[in-house]
Amino acid sequence: MxxxxxxxxxxxxxxxxxxxxxxxxxxxxxxxxxxxxxxxITKDMKIRKxxxxxxxxxxxxxxxxxxxxxxxxxxxxxxxxxxxxxxxxDLQKNSNSNQTEGQQQKNDTNVAEEKKKEEQKRLETQKLEQAKKAEQKRQEAAKQAEREAEIKRRQEAIRKQAEERAKAEAKKKESQAPKGPRKYIQVASVGSEGSAKALAKKLGGQFYYKKTTVNGRTAYVVMSNMTDNPNTLKSMENQAKSKSGGGYMIRSAGK
Incomplete structure (x- = not known):
């Protein structure tokens, strides 16, 4: 021991x-x-009469x-x-005084330690509360982002459904319209792929370009989709006239 x-x-x-x-x-x-x-004092003391x-x-x-x-x-x-x-x-008094002073110092030390512990506990509690609030904000932000993503998915689904319905109706109308020879509109023939791409984009989704060879030279022809519906052909013709400024040609398939 x-x-x-x-x-x-x-x-x-x-x-x-x-x-x-x-x-x-x-x-x-x-x-x-x-x-x-x-x-x-005794030597100098005199008794007074x-x-x-x-x-x-x-x-x-x-x-x-x-x-x-x-x-x-x-x-x-x-x-x-x-x-x-x-x-x-008085030795006992001094001893008691020293003991009292030592006890007072010990009490002061204990009080200081208790205050320090209470301050540390308060700081830890404050940090936990801040972390809890931060976690709540993070969860709320995640939920908000999830809700916004869900709204976007629904909007995208609605848009796709609307596009599919529009395509279905267009096909239905096209199938019901009177048939004729398949024709397309040739807007331009250029030597630069960039120019052809820009023109096709300007004309819209029914126009595209393809690479071909004319007299041994590479050319890019900007043309429309082929159709046998006169109404669709007329619509593409008006579109080419308004956006390209003229100079287009209407050609039949195979010619």
Missing amino acids: SFRLNPFKVIRAIAIVVIIVYGIGLAVGYKNSKVTTTDS KDFYKSKDYKNNLTLPAQVVENNNETVAKEIEKAKAAQPV
């Missing part, structure tokens, strides 16, 4: 021993000074110089201070 010294108890014991030794020294000094003072005021010594004391009186007063004052300094020391 190991024995572990308590530094606080060791310091307190040393302090008590020092105080006891110091008190003993003061007591011995006080006793010696008391004996010395008593002997000194009832008719002392008629004596020559009293009359002589009344005529003492001021300096002698002042010196006597200083001597008496010094003796009084020595007597006060030689008063006994």
